[in-house]
Amino acid sequence: MNIPELLDRNKLPRHIAIIMDGNGRWAKERGEDRVHGHYEGVVSVREIVDACGEIGIGYLTLYAFSAENWNRPKEEVDALMELLVNTIRKEVDELKKNNVRMHVIGDFESLPEICRVELNEAIEITASNTGLNLVLALSYSSRDEIARAARLIAEQVQAGKLKCEEINDELIGRHLYTSGFPDPELMIRTSGECRISNFLLYQLAYSELYFTNVHWPDFRKPHLHEALLNYQQRERRFGKTSEQIQTNQPQHVQGNEE
Numbered sequence: 493m494n495i496p497e498l499l500d501r502n503k504l505p506r507h508i509a510i511i512m513d514g515n516g517r518w519a520k521e522r523g524e525d526r527v528h529g530h531y532e533g534v535v536s537v538r539e540i541v542d543a544c545g546e547i548g549i550g551y552l553t554l555y556a557f558s559a560e561n562w563n564r565p566k567e568e569v570d571a572l573m574e575l576l577v578n579t580i581r582k583e584v585d586e587l588k589k590n591n592v593r594m595h596v597i598g599d600f601e602s603l604p605e606i607c608r609v610e611l612n613e614a615i616e617i618t619a620s621n622t623g624l625n626l627v628l629a630l631s632y633s634s635r636d637e638i639a640r641a642a643r644l645i646a647e648q649v650q651a652g653k654l655k656c657e658e659i660n661d662e663l664i665g666r667h668l669y670t671s672g673f674p675d676p677e678l679m680i681r682t683s684g685e686c687r688i689s690n691f692l693l694y695q696l697a698y699s700e701l702y703f704t705n706v707h708w709p710d711f712r713k714p715h716l717h718e719a720l721l722n723y724q725q726r727e728r729r730f731g732k733t734s735e736q737i738q739t740n741q742p743q744h745v746q747g748n749e750e
């Protein structure tokens with residue numbers, strides 16, 4: 493029996509988040525320029541988006557460019573931005589056709605204008621799609637996201653529209669970029685590093701973390717299926733006992749869905 497047949501369709505995560513790491517190392521191992529690894533990484537992006545759509549995953553968040561990535565050599569940053577623009581331009585019709593809805597989280601205004609235009613267009617074109625929600629984390633820093641939420645909330649308190657006592661985790665969640673999305677139940681990081689690296693720190697509180705040595709450009713459908721199988725073999729307790737969980741508890745964490 494192959495892995496997709498082994499997967500329990502009733503125990504799939506609604507939201508998968510991925511740190512796509514190892515493009516540079518993949519390229520270096522082949523004596524190629526780092527950018528070559530990013531190009532090949534796009535092939536994996538396409539395959540994983542397809543796979544998530546096929547299985548019926550609701551949300552897929554990809555860490556495509558961190559706020560810290562601006563510190564990379566200018567040529568690499570430029571190449572990544574160009575790759576992003578070209579990929580969106582090339583794939584938008586396919587996304588539309590495949591019922592994928594695109595979203596962006598992160599410091600949108602810090603992206604080059606050409607990226608913003610292309611992304612806005614893709615967001616608009618796919619806005620009525622109802623299948624997979626593809627969330628690109630771009631110029632994203634989770635700590636900045638939390639600080640931004642704190643500022644937005646403080647402004648409301650200052651304006652007398654909100655009382656301090658009304659601030660709770662649900663309210664904070666509603667001021668994050670991910671407001672309206674369920675929290676990820678599964679976070680995958682490729683290429684052997686076992687860190688979260690400023691990615692969805694608030695939202696990953698109860699996520700299952702899955703680390704694999706496979707570099708992102710090699711991470712394809714069978715690897716995703718393997719991660720899902722591994723996820724389904726775990727017991728998600730949310731602070732409860734094993735016995736409590738076995739008496740029919742839901743497998744999902746509540747995010748701050750609309």
Ligand code: FPP
Binds near residue numbers: 628
């Ligand atoms: C990490 O590998 C990867 C990135 C910083 C960029 C990821 C971007 C893509 C896969 C392409 C663009 C994506 C979309 C959605 C069009 P690394 O360079 O840090 O690898 P290393 O740790 O081996 O150096």
